Amino acid sequence: MEKHKIIKIIWIILGFIGFGLGTVGVIIPLLPSFPFYMLTLFAFAKSSDRLHKWFMSTELYKKNLESFVNKKGMTVKTKIRIAACVTLVMAVGFIMMKHVPIGRIVLAIVWVCHVLYFIFGIKTLEVEGGEND
Known part of the structure; x- marks a missing residue:
């Protein structure tokens, strides 16, 4: 397997790990969702345009990250x-x-x-x- 594809797969896996932990953080207040959703956003941007667009269209992104990302x-x-x-x-x-x-x-x-x-x-x-x- 080509090195580029392996790195892309690692970013996708990290994105889904961040998404899973961030979503658990929405449900369980002891686990902050923000840093995990930032990881998801970054990892999907590095790996898959389709996953990146999908994540940005979710309510989880809009509620937790959109204002920070767009307006800093x-x-x-x-x-x-x-x-x-x-x-x-x-x-x-x-x-x-x-x-x-x-x-x-x-x-x-x-x-x-x-x-x-x-x-x-x-x-x-x-x-x-x-x-x-």
């Missing part, structure tokens, strides 16, 4: 939802590291950077008219 920003509701999920996951890790103080410090620094990035690094978009997020 997110609504307040989306920012809060993503930050809350990440905070919950990091809180579990923080609790589990009660005997690892350096781990807690690193996790706290990562969490603060994450929150600051969402507040100051990502443009906040206004919700248009009757659009529900």
Whole structure:
């Protein structure tokens, strides 16, 4: 098999893994869907125009990524939802590291950077008219 085809297959597999984990993240709030859908978008763009167009036409893409990809920003509701999920996951890790103080410090620094990035690094978009997020 040609090297190009193998790489394409790997991107497709990564795209479907991201899609599956992102979809689980929509159902289970502890798993953030945004980074997995970003992986899906990137992987499908690298591998298959048809899969890329299909993913961009789904409600999952439109609800979770479209505003960020097109306008390079997110609504307040989306920012809060993503930050809350990440905070919950990091809180579990923080609790589990009660005997690892350096781990807690690193996790706290990562969490603060994450929150600051969402507040100051990502443009906040206004919700248009009757659009529900």
